[in-house]
Amino acid sequence: MMAIDFDPLAFRHALHQYPELSNHEAQSARTIAAQLRDFGLTPHTDVGGHGIVVDIAGREPGPTTLLRADFDALPIHEHTQLDYASCHDGIMHACGHDGHAAALLAVAAQLCQTPPKQGTVILAFQPAEETGEGAARLCADPLLVTRHIDNVYAFHNLPGFAQHKIVVRPSTFACASTGVAIRLYGKTSHAAYPERGVSPANAMSDVMRMLTQLPDAYPSTFSLVTLVHAQLGDPAFGVAPGEATVMATLRSDDNATFHAMQTRLVDHVNAIANRAKLTVDLSWHEPFIAAENSTAHNQVVVNAAQSLGLEVHWLKEPMRWSEDVAEFLARWPGALFGIGSGEHHPQLHNPDYDFPDAILATANALFCRVITHHHGR
Template sequence: MDKSSFAKLSTFRKQLHQYPELSGEEKETAKRVLDFFKDIPVDKTIQNLGGTGLAFVFEGKEPGPTSLFRCELDGLPIKEENNIPYLSNNSGKSHVCGHDGHMAIISGLGLKLAEKKPAKGRVVLLFQPAEETGEGAQAVINDKKYETIRADYAFALHNLPRYDMHQIVIKKGAFASASVGMIVKLKGRNSHSAHPEAGNSPALAMSKIIVALERLPDAMKKFTLVTVIHAKLGEINFGTTPGEATVMATLRAYENETRDLLVTYAEKLCGQIAKEYGLEVSFDYTEKFAATHNDPEAWDYGNTAAKKLGLKTKHVRVPFRWSEDFGLFSSSTKTLLFGLGSGKKQPQLHEPHFDFPDELIPTGVDMFWEIIGQLHH
């Protein structure tokens, strides 16, 4: 990548970093991306895809496959704690997951495609909304406009702290876990706190559920994880015995089927405890992520690209515990999600001190460009 292109992408990344927007609210971010692409000869631009999403299509002259390269538009509801001149201007919001860097990489791919379009097939650059909540990929796929760009292959990367800079982290099959947010609501009966025996407090049941849910994976044959992330008992009123309680937990597994089985067991467990204490129980679910599976053929394109570029490659054996909604594309498309090492000393993702290293931009662009070369030239 020449100095001019790198400077342009680095400046753009820092601009995106200053104005993060939360999932589903990325209107200004989408406008900035659209403005970046205004001088790039795109064959087709799709706006408002799955909400605020954008897709830029580059057509080849000969028939061939459709490949999709995806990045994320959204930031996080986390206050940034960096000492940098381009600190987030949006209070309580930040790009401490590196989506600003991922957008810069896909934008860099746009610059390359402006110089050399695909010879055959077509390349789609997707800027997807709402990855952090697990809603964006589903919204894009459900959008009728997506049918016009449905891909044969889909590729994405995620920067990974605690791995060497520029290292490619790759795996066939399951790569990132399936997960879901579970909300357990218990309903008992309020009473005066001077007469707790007249009511039915869910306090003990809630305590048991918190402990039991986190121990539930011990009974599972395959890897699962339950993390209780929030609990609430009644309201702050010293004269009243609580009548309601809520427990929230994230349930994870390497496969969608195992996650669903874990949900079934968790519901039975909570139901039994609620019954023991004479309480009503109900369940809600949010932030559902499908497992991300790397197709062997798509994996081969990525692995070959890393070899051609002479990049250090780590072939991991165990899937990552975190989730990525890119997994939804896996059900209908040959997908590859790989990691790009962002430094051994880099703060972890979602930590307030995280900042995407600009020197990764050319590496990400080169990886995707090599894949395009194999598929479209």
């Protein structure tokens, strides 16, 4: 079989240089699909948006394993001096999705040269992870919704951990989260006659207090509410306010607790608004369920890492951030794991961040070892 010439570093740098926001990844998708075709594969495109899915069949019947990578970027101004820094002002790959995609393409190149012995490997390149939309759309697409999938794996690079260290956790790896925007509407009046209007000021304070106390109702699980924005009226000394906005982010390591928090929040907000004679508009944004690993699949990752001589770190608590690969893991058993980016590497979502090229080979080797476990060679 002809050797495939693929440079994952060069490919990642090209993706990094031309980042695209969630739901706008058309050029990135074309670039990934073109590379898959160069390998001799036939990718399905426009899956659940700009998603790309390709099957690599083994020589014999067997299980189906899906490997997933994301490829959207963030609305952040890049502050690096890289030769391949973002050419799109205000958009950058600040979470390493360029590296995730390049690593999965390296797996594709490897599998084209050494196909699995049995079963099928599905490679899924997913858009819109940052907004929590892409995975659910991909899973609901007719191409995947009826598939029987036995195993799902994905990784995320993790600053703060030594390079190449494999970070694992059975059960919940990453928390559920959602943004919530609460808008309270009363009636403005002249500041000299506030009693002639309906001010949301006190209700706004009550809502903020309620939000910060919400986790207290769930002491047996991790839960967190972070106030991220609040605004009362307009900056005008002559006007008593008639509107207020409070925005917050909810998190929990348990999906049942997470949904209970949302229900409790709605009930309390409505009660506060009714007492204050206000109308209320409540909206949810960027929802993620918790990423729950299968114990057996987590152990497959551990065994693969150890067989490669890689150090394994077991998390005591889930990551507080969210990852929408959770949608795959809610449908099919599998595991999300981390690969250390470096103990002093710039943090995710920072303008000085860049995916560490050194761990591309680690991701490729680990994915291939996992495939060998399920599919032979």
